[in-house]
Amino acid sequence: MVSDAIVISVVLAAFGLLFFRQIRVYPLTRSITAATGAVVVVALGAISPEEALRSIDSETILLLFGMLAHVEALSRSGFYPWAATQLVRRTGTVRRLVIGTLWLAAILSALALNDAIVLLMTPVLIQAVRDAEVDATGPLVAVILGANIGSVATPLGNPQNAYILSQSGLTTLEFVGVLGPIAGVSLVVTTAMLAVQHNGTPIESTISVPDLDRRWAISSGAFLIGTFVLMAALPTVPAGIIAAGMGICHLAWLQLFRRLPGQKILAEMDWGILVLFVGLFVLVGSVRDTVLVETLQQVGSGLGLAGVTFVLSNLVSNVPAVVLLSTAVSDLTGWYLLAAVSTLAGNATPIASAATLIVLDQASRRGVDLSVVHLIRVGLPVAIVTSVLATTILLV
Template sequence: MTTLIVLVFLLVYLGLFLGGLPFLQLDRTGVALLGAIVLLATDVVDMNQVWEAVHPPTLALLFAFMVISAQLRLSGFYDWVVWRLDRFDLPPSALLGAVILTSALLSAVFSNDIVCLAMAPVLADACRARRLDPVPFLLALACAANLGSAATLIGNPQNMLIGERLALDFGGYLRLAAMPVGLGLAATWVILLGLSRRRWHLAAPVAANPEPESEATSHRQRAEDQAPGLDRWQTIKGLGVAGVLLLAFLFAPWPRDLLALAGAGLLLTSRRLHSHRMLGLVDWQLLVLFVGLFIVNHALQETGLPARAITALAGLGMDLHDPAPLFGAGAILSNLVSNVPAVMLLLPAATEPMSGPVLALSSTLAGNLLIVSSIANIIVVQAAARQGLLIDWRAHARVGLPVTLTTLAIAALWLGVLQG
């Protein structure tokens, strides 16, 4: 049985690294689900163990915030945010800073992937209307969304998992992460300013369907005169529920997953937004990925091999129970197999008081390195492509590499200061 478990585990994580398996039409979610099915079908994992393996509180919290984000997407809130930024008519350098700050704040609450999915196409349109090159602003959106999501235990799926598994205090983590995230955002703005070298404007319109000058001017005028469709009541409901949940997470002793589910249930009981539309925006693929990985990793843990591997590494001078090796392992593994699988692998080693914050910061900040390092990066690149804009791996790495190295260094120094 151990041989089969190890084989399934290696194939699943190979699929996560490659984005699928050769000759099969499987993405990462499909690979993880197939691995779980093999273990269940061969009775290596008993059906009665599934509930123990999948950790329902994490799945409940993740699902609930997907529903809250769906409410805000359907209300037009994210489009309105970009429109407001455009209305301020800021100079390009200030607009870049505003995009970074706004996307970071939203991602800290509503998840980086959702924020990028909703804001990227609208931001690209707004930049083109002002004859600005959208690429620096889109890269700023992706980098800041990843950074901002590191600030809280609800900003991204891996932080939710870490917070629920290790029962971290919401306010305590926020206070710890605020400084490195804030400094990282400032560093990202400076890096992008330096790389842009004040070359903000396009020599000619770049779009999937270029407009004549008169049409572009008219588009700009419409954008200035008329806000996008914003359902104020639905927006107030979504923001109100999110605000109450944040206060409850900070001050109430009740479980975060149950509070979040109550908020999601309140939003689903709507007379205007049909539950079919809201649930249609839930990322079921991500939830299935979580379930599959929970089962595969649970089976491997039961063999005792991970514990022996951690002991062997400690004998070689790299004890993953210590914050420094764990920080490095989190950053490296997150770029090999993505941050959620990396966190699942490393969580058994997170036994020290600082292990949770170390793993949350390292796995999230590492997501800016390459396009494939974060789903948020992929979403922005795909949105740019639909607008006729090319962001290849070189263009992204030109920004992602210095941002990642700088922010990881800031976080490492801050964590070192706290421990010293």
């Protein structure tokens, strides 16, 4: 039997590598890193193949699949470039553009996975502000902050929320009823913090608005909202079943009424998120009977759990932190704290959130130098203030 020390070392090493995109000349991918770690713990005998399969939460995987299908289908309508261009054209000043970007990213991320939203929104926003001759730094930071804060509100907002919904026994309405107001308060506070950092310099924009297939956008949006409504109306039906079923219906609708083969949407979906979660489930499953989990279970709820969640999210990223800390949650307040603080902590550093890493990567590919120091200088105070607010609201 392999020792606890070896298993824990492998798992923590895999978690630690998740936020590296490259080591010297060797590229790293979060999904492959997690999957490789899973293969290693199975090969070491830390977890049997049968136990590894049982550790994979199918409801979370199905929910993520459904949401990825919705987001990718909506992108085919031209909605994201249209929304970004409208934002730049209509806001009028740099301050309004930054705040408008914050709210747009938050609203979209409350309805769909924030990772997918920033992946699709960042390139078109960069192009829109470039055409308007505006510095992209402020809007890009706002995208990150908005995507993380907005995703707190619903179980559809980010991968860790989807996992928490499946593990906690909470219904969709209970989740939104508690965390929706926290997301709203955090968004208002962040708006005030950003407003004082940006001036009212006018934006002279003559960029043309790209084409939007309005019927397509409306119908795809209806599938997204319909998924949420069904999850709220049918609390006894697993959320993953509803999300995956609606996602498949969405693809069938595109084939029937838009003559778009479903495989084109499937080919563009970010399957890496699903592979990442499968790997994380197996890694965490391999340490469930070790001293690591026993130590985490001593954290309890309340301030201790909030503090550990904030710190761990900034050490190994919020998704693996949530999967690992889920073994220590003992009550509903703990689940709410885990969801809120892990997500809001994602604004503190680039390490803490995949959405942040995606924006940095997309910006770099398009020649935009988004300073990590500037990102931390803006994001860390926002993360601390909003996390303290969320913890206070939930505990008091």
